[in-house]
Amino acid sequence: MVFPLSDDNADRTSFPLVNIILIVLNVVVFVVFQGMGKNDKFTLSYSTVPAEIVSGHDVVTEDKKVRMNTAIGVQEVTIPGLRSTPIPVYLTLFTAMFMHAGIAHLAGNMWFLWIFGDNIEHDLGKVRYLVFYLLCGVLASLAHVFVSATGPSALIPCLGASGAISGVMGAYLVLHPHRKVLVLLIRFVTDVPGFVAVGFWFAFQIVSGLGLLGGDQTGVAYGAHIGGFIAGAVLALPFKASVAKQ
Numbered sequence: 001m002v003f004p005l006s007d008d009n010a011d012r013t014s015f016p017l018v019n020i021i022l023i024v025l026n027v028v029v030f031v032v033f034q035g036m037g038k039n040d041k042f043t044l045s046y047s048t049v050p051a052e053i054v055s056g057h058d059v060v061t062e063d064k065k066v067r068m069n070t071a072i073g074v075q076e077v078t079i080p081g082l083r084s085t086p087i088p089v090y091l092t093l094f095t096a097m098f099m100h101a102g103i104a105h106l107a108g109n110m111w112f113l114w115i116f117g118d119n120i121e122h123d124l125g126k127v128r129y130l131v132f133y134l135l136c137g138v139l140a141s142l143a144h145v146f147v148s149a150t151g152p153s154a155l156i157p158c159l160g161a162s163g164a165i166s167g168v169m170g171a172y173l174v175l176h177p178h179r180k181v182l183v184l185l186i187r188f189v190t191d192v193p194g195f196v197a198v199g200f201w202f203a204f205q206i207v208s209g210l211g212l213l214g215g216d217q218t219g220v221a222y223g224a225h226i227g228g229f230i231a232g233a234v235l236a237l238p239f240k241a242s243v244a245k246q
Contacts, residue, residue: 002200004115005189008180016118018126022133023110026161029098030106037102044083047157048096048141050148052089060084061155082155097137099159109161115181116172116198117165123175124239132239136167136231143227158221163228166205170232173198175240202229 030036034043052059061081085092100106121129140163148154172179173195181197183190209222 001186001204002192002197003184004112004197005182005184007115007119007176007182007194007197009118012119012122014122016121018130018133019113019117019121022117022130022161023113026098026100026106026110030100030103034099037100040080041083043099043159044080044157045085046087046092046095046099047159048092048145049082049089049155049157050145051154052085053093053142053145054149054154056089058085058089059155082157093138093141094134096141096157096159097134097161097164100161101159105160109165113161113165113168117168119176119179120168120171120236123171123236128239128242132171132232132235133164133168135235136170136228137161137164139231140164140166140224140228143231144221144224146227147223148221158224160221160224163221163224166225166228167232167235169198169201170229170234171236171239173202174233174236202226205229 033039037043049059059082063081087095100109117129117133120132123129124132141158144158144163148156148158177193177195179194180191181194183192183197185192205222205225208220209226
């Protein structure tokens with residue numbers, strides 16, 4: 001497994017203001033509005049639910065009690081149902097990308113955004129980077145909806161910035177394939193080209209998404225990761241070209 005630690009920013013001359021604002025917004029939403037992940041009502045109201053996006057209608061379900069194996073034996077656990085969404089359901093494609101399921105989920109996403117986002121903001125400019133980020137996030141969510149529109153998964157809420165960040169990483173692969181990235185490779189810390197650091201990550205998403213590494217049982221929206229990455233890779237050059245024309 002390749003885990004990025006930092007990258008070479010020697011040629012970056014702009015301050016990554018938008019990238020930092022995005023990170024701060026994600027943290028504020030998690031801490032204040034999600035109550036450090038304990039405010040289920042808010043989280044379940046503003047997450048993306050595939051069945052709602054497909055139908056265009058809000059879906060509310062009852063809480064369910066199930067028996068599950070826990071660290072202290074078999075217990076009856078209550079799984080919260082879907083809450084009423086006070087905004088048009090399509091807007092959850094935006095709100096969900098600023099929410100997270102837990103501290104580890106938030107920290108991992110923000111770490112990747114911190115490392116890779118500043119370079120893409122420098123390439124595209126602040127306004128275009130924000131548009132690019134949000135567009136990749138929406139396309140990633142739609143990719144998840146496409147693969148989860150039927151069956152039990154259609155009613156499972158999806159949230160997190162990873163779809164948008166996957167788009168940033170897709171752009172990084174296209175725009176910075178040879179930039180040095182310091183990574184933790186198994187037990188060693190070493191420099192690798194950007195295409196290796198990002199390529200290994202994307203390959204893992206593909207394999208996991210196919211279920212070969214248990215990706216179908218982890219609760220991770222690999223469809224969103226793959227869709228966001230492809231969207232970012234495809235949109236990177238057109239967005240950068242629009243900057244060059246000015």
